[in-house]
Amino acid sequence: MSPYLTMNPFGFPILSTVIFLPLAGVFFILFLKDGNKIKTTAFVAGLLTLAASLILFFNFDAGTPLFQFGESLAWIPAYNITYALGVDGISIMLIVLTTMISPLCVLCSWKAIEKRVKEFMICILLMETAMIGVFCALDFILFYVFWEAMLIPMYLLIAVWGGPNKDYASLKFFIYTLFGSVFLLVAIIALYLVNGTFSIPEAMFKGYSFTFQIWVFLAFAIAFAIKVPMFPFHTWLPAAHTEAPTAGSVLLASILLKMGTYGFIRFCLPIVPLASIYFAPFMIALSIVAIIYAGFVCLSQTDMKKLIAYSSVAHMGFVTLGIFTFTVYGFMGAMLQMLNHGVTTGALFLMVGIIYERTHSRQIYDNAGLGKFMPAYMGFFGLFALSSFAFPGTNSFVGELYVLISAFVRSRTAGFFAVVGAVVAAAYMLKLLKQIAWGREDKRDFKDLNVREFVYLTPLAIFVLWVGLFPAPFVRVMETTLVHLFMQLNKLSQ
Amino acid sequence: MTLLPELYMFLFSVFFLFLSVGKKRTSLFTAARVLALVGFFITLVCSGARGVFFAGAYQVDFFSQIFKVLLSAGFTLVVFMFEKENEVENLPEFFMFLGFSTLGLMILVSSVELISIVVSLEISSFSLYAIVPLRKAQTRTQIEAAMKYLFFGAISTGIMLYGMGYLYGMAHSTYLPDIMARLPQFLSQPLGVLAIILALSAFFFKLSLFPLHFWAPDIYEGASDATTTFIATVPKIAATALLIRLAMLASSSPAQLATVIIVFAAFSMTLGNLVGLVQKDLKRLLAYSGIAHAGYLMMGLLSFNREGNAAAAYYIAVYLFMNLALFYVVMLLSRRGEKNVTINDLSGLARRSPLLALTLAVAAFSLAGIPPTGGFTGKFFLFVTAFKAGYLAIVIIAAVNTVISLFYYLNLVRVSYSRESEELRPLALAFHEKVLCCVFNIVIIYLGLMPFGLIDLFRDAM
Numbered sequence: 001m002s003p004y005l006t007m008n009p010f011g012f013p014i015l016s017t018v019i020f021l022p023l024a025g026v027f028f029i030l031f032l033k034d035g036n037k038i039k040t041t042a043f044v045a046g047l048l049t050l051a052a053s054l055i056l057f058f059n060f061d062a063g064t065p066l067f068q069f070g071e072s073l074a075w076i077p078a079y080n081i082t083y084a085l086g087v088d089g090i091s092i093m094l095i096v097l098t099t100m101i102s103p104l105c106v107l108c109s110w111k112a113i114e115k116r117v118k119e120f121m122i123c124i125l126l127m128e129t130a131m132i133g134v135f136c137a138l139d140f141i142l143f144y145v146f147w148e149a150m151l152i153p154m155y156l157l158i159a160v161w162g163g164p165n166k167d168y169a170s171l172k173f174f175i176y177t178l179f180g181s182v183f184l185l186v187a188i189i190a191l192y193l194v195n196g197t198f199s200i201p202e203a204m205f206k207g208y209s210f211t212f213q214i215w216v217f218l219a220f221a222i223a224f225a226i227k228v229p230m231f232p233f234h235t236w237l238p239a240a241h242t243e244a245p246t247a248g249s250v251l252l253a254s255i256l257l258k259m260g261t262y263g264f265i266r267f268c269l270p271i272v273p274l275a276s277i278y279f280a281p282f283m284i285a286l287s288i289v290a291i292i293y294a295g296f297v298c299l300s301q302t303d304m305k306k307l308i309a310y311s312s313v314a315h316m317g318f319v320t321l322g323i324f325t326f327t328v329y330g331f332m333g334a335m336l337q338m339l340n341h342g343v344t345t346g347a348l349f350l351m352v353g354i355i356y357e358r359t360h361s362r363q364i365y366d367n368a369g370l371g372k373f374m375p376a377y378m379g380f381f382g383l384f385a386l387s388s389f390a391f392p393g394t395n396s397f398v399g400e401l402y403v404l405i406s407a408f409v410r411s412r413t414a415g416f417f418a419v420v421g422a423v424v425a426a427a428y429m430l431k432l433l434k435q436i437a438w439g440r441e442d443k444r445d446f447k448d449l450n451v452r453e454f455v456y457l458t459p460l461a462i463f464v465l466w467v468g469l470f471p472a473p474f475v476r477v478m479e480t481t482l483v484h485l486f487m488q489l490n491k492l493s494q
Numbered sequence: 495m496t497l498l499p500e501l502y503m504f505l506f507s508v509f510f511l512f513l514s515v516g517k518k519r520t521s522l523f524t525a526a527r528v529l530a531l532v533g534f535f536i537t538l539v540c541s542g543a544r545g546v547f548f549a550g551a552y553q554v555d556f557f558s559q560i561f562k563v564l565l566s567a568g569f570t571l572v573v574f575m576f577e578k579e580n581e582v583e584n585l586p587e588f589f590m591f592l593g594f595s596t597l598g599l600m601i602l603v604s605s606v607e608l609i610s611i612v613v614s615l616e617i618s619s620f621s622l623y624a625i626v627p628l629r630k631a632q633t634r635t636q637i638e639a640a641m642k643y644l645f646f647g648a649i650s651t652g653i654m655l656y657g658m659g660y661l662y663g664m665a666h667s668t669y670l671p672d673i674m675a676r677l678p679q680f681l682s683q684p685l686g687v688l689a690i691i692l693a694l695s696a697f698f699f700k701l702s703l704f705p706l707h708f709w710a711p712d713i714y715e716g717a718s719d720a721t722t723t724f725i726a727t728v729p730k731i732a733a734t735a736l737l738i739r740l741a742m743l744a745s746s747s748p749a750q751l752a753t754v755i756i757v758f759a760a761f762s763m764t765l766g767n768l769v770g771l772v773q774k775d776l777k778r779l780l781a782y783s784g785i786a787h788a789g790y791l792m793m794g795l796l797s798f799n800r801e802g803n804a805a806a807a808y809y810i811a812v813y814l815f816m817n818l819a820l821f822y823v824v825m826l827l828s829r830r831g832e833k834n835v836t837i838n839d840l841s842g843l844a845r846r847s848p849l850l851a852l853t854l855a856v857a858a859f860s861l862a863g864i865p866p867t868g869g870f871t872g873k874f875f876l877f878v879t880a881f882k883a884g885y886l887a888i889v890i891i892a893a894v895n896t897v898i899s900l901f902y903y904l905n906l907v908r909v910s911y912s913r914e915s916e917e918l919r920p921l922a923l924a925f926h927e928k929v930l931c932c933v934f935n936i937v938i939i940y941l942g943l944m945p946f947g948l949i950d951l952f953r954d955a956m
Contacts, residue, residue: 075946076945076946076949077946078804078946078949078950078953079875079878116844119848141874144865145865145866145870145943146865148864148865148870149864149865149866151864152855152859152864155904155907156911159907159908159911159912160844160911160912162912166912167908167912170908170912171901171904171905171908174900174904175897175900175901175904178864178896178897178900179897182893182894182896182897183893185874185877185893186877186881186889186890186893189877189878189881189889190881192878193878193881193882
């Protein structure tokens with residue numbers, strides 16, 4: 001066991017269990033023919049994974065910055081590659097987010113997906129395995145394998161079950177992401193040649209030469225900035241989001257985008273700290289541009305899904321802003337915003353999916369004026385919309401507040417522009433909310449939410465209010481790790 | 495015992511030579527399959543054999559035996575994939591020529607002397623010249639392909655002999671160990687570099703590496719599916735084996751040679767991938783993909799050390815399986831073998847036969863180098879060794895090329911999964927066809943996730 005890992009207190013490899021439970025579900029689904037049985041199996045597999053990840057969460061020791069529940073096996077000894085897993089305060093919340101969102105994706109596709117149900121559920125479960133794997137991996141190659149393997153089911157989700165423009169969207173998504181990833185691979189190999197190992201913790205906080213750090217940072221940054229997506233690399237996102245089926249949009253927004261920011265906080269900061277500090281002004285500038293630019297683009301959207309997709313770009317701008325301000329508050333705000341964006345934007349995509357099943361249109365006008373006859377729907381929509389522009393009392397307020405404090409500490413200009421962005425966010429979300437609630441007078445008969453829809457919206461709504469009113473338990477989980485990261489960065493930059 | 499694999503392959507070919515005199519029987523396929531499988535197991539059993547023959551010109555060592563196993567595996571799989579429907583003319587002769595070609599390649603991987611190399615290479619090439627036109631469809635493309643293959647092949651052999659003449663003149667020996675020992679001396683003069691590049695040209699030709707790549711698309715297009723499958727995979731293994739053997743014998747890393755190889759590799763992958771983007775005919779596309787992959791493969795040979803050689807060997811092993819898998823899809827799609835399969839023919843494949851579409855997807859993702867497939871792991875080893883040897887430029891070129899190539903590999907998957915076609919007739923696969931598809935999928939993913947056994951084996955052999 002390396003000094004970075006603490007032992008797994010369970011008698012069995014709990015992290016591998018969480019990772020491979022969805023894969024076990026895939027195995028069962030392969031032998032099933034009936035659509036309902038397939039959906040049930042996928043849902044049960046998702047719930048079991050959630051249960052396993054909650055065990056993880058409640059046994060997590062928030063008092064140590066080390067990686068916990070460690071597992072380490074030799075995988076390819078010839079190249080010193082290990083099958084190493086572990087979670088710390090940064091990854092644990094993202095794992096729980098993943099396991100929470102995935103069963104909801106199965107639920108929301110219950111009726112919406114009619115053709116090739118089996119393949120669809122297999123894709124969702126494969127995605128889940130790969131996504132959890134990304135957050136658990138402590139070996140670069142293991143990380144890279146999960147990171148790339150995720151692309152295949154996601155690509156298929158868009159390309160097979162997507163909207164009319166799916167060809168373009170899925171191809172763009174795949175190629176954009178792969179373009180970033182190959183540079184990631186080159187950077188990983190470069191680090192291996194210096195360190196002699198692919199272990200991620202062992203590559204952290206080493207005093208690499210400045211030039212080396214610059215190059216590695218650039219390679220990392222391309223990969224992660226595309227995934228986030230940061231401003232000039234964001235064009236794949238609206239296309240992919242708009243064309244993907246609801247479950248695909250939710251997975252993309254809630255979890256895939258987080259991988260970019262997770263990459264920044266897990267790799268860029270600890271491994272190439274000097275370069276990260278050097279490039280921080282650029283990253284902050286790009287984040288600000290993303291926040292404001294995406295905000296204004298949102299104002300002119302007529303397509304609900306596109307609007308929410310662009311709002312993702314702005315929200316992720318807050319996350320990268322928080323990361324590159326280099327304060328503990330900034331890190332915390334970024335982490336919280338990652339969770340909040342995952343829940344809120346995921347929920348908004350679910351809302352769009354629900355109304356799309358009824359009107360078969362994503363245009364705002366076609367879905368306007370629902371306030372009178374879909375009160376429950378509007379209730380949820382209102383809550384998530386408020387949360388999206390960080391209304392006090394909702395989850396995003398806490399996260400954005402942390403980020404804004406940190407931004408003002410670092411630079412007043414950055415803080416000022418971020419506040420402008422936040423105001424624009426309120427403008428476009430309120431505009432959307434107004435349209436959806438009161439935009440049309442005519443009466444149409446759509447059914448309000450059914451039980452299944454209630455079931456998958458309620459946990460998200462609870463989360464929104466819980467984090468909004470009492471964020472302490474979530475902050476406490478990640479605090480030690482982030483403070484440790486901050487201290488190490490401070491030590492290295494002096 | 496030591497020469498049993500070669501001997502068996504010889505008897506296999508002679509057996510079919512005699513059968514060609516008799517009447518045509520349908521049982522021929524079964525006979526060929528059973529005999530090929532027996533041959534594979536014999537090769538496997540003989541993998542421990544050691545020996546030196548003909549005054550050191552013929553070496554049976556672990557290196558040669560492991561490549562003979564690969565060759566035999568490729569040959570056996572081609573025989574298994576070969577279907578009754580996409581018939582070629584003169585069936586027994588076809589098997590005979592395939593057998594002789596494999597025999598030549600088996601001898602090649604054991605040869606360490608220039609003349610035996612030339613002879614074995616020609617045994618293999620002549621058989622291939624003969625089977626390219628044996629296609630049943632009455633078009634002229636196969637005749638054109640056969641002519642081109644014969645001419646280009648003969649010219650490349652001529653160039654090789656010319657280069658070998660220089661090598662002999664400089665080293666005063668036809669034995670590879672002697673030549674490679676003198677390598678540092680004569681690489682200092684431009685003529686030495688020229689001589690060794692010329693001498694290798696026939697192998698570059700077999701691998702379809704730039705600048706001897708131009709034959710591949712036309713021959714792939716013209717020859718029957720079974721012939722193409724063979725040409726696209728098995729001779730490349732032997733050519734790689736010989737190049738690795740040379741790299742093993744070179745005592746130090748010759749920088750001049752490495753520069754030339756880098757240029758060839760860079761051009762090969764870039765050209766292959768860029769032209770691959772616009773191909774409509776699936777076999778032509780695979781030809782350009784093969785050119786690109788020859789470029790990737792060269793990255794392993796750059797470093798002139800054990801790790802690089804093992805990486806190249808691993809890559810060619812993965813390449814064998816992923817390429818065969820894709821060709822199998824082509825073969826099953828064009829049951830009658832009259833017309834070549836185009837990309838449009840793939841539309842709706844996921845509906846017509848989910849398993850075949852999956853095989854196509856796994857093979858295409860593997861060729862593109864996406865984890866968790868073998869193509870990624872193989873490429874990763876190549877990247878690491880080339881980077882370690884200090885050739886960062888070629889690693890970056892290869893990385894960019896991976897992205898370019900993704901366009902057309904992904905296109906195959908896209909068409910088969912997301913495009914609907916007018917023809918929704920299900921494509922029923924026979925039991926053994928399903929088994930073969932599953933074998934390909936499992937092997938490709940196995941090589942991707944668990945490379946440790948094979949890569950260690952290759953490292954021991956180098």
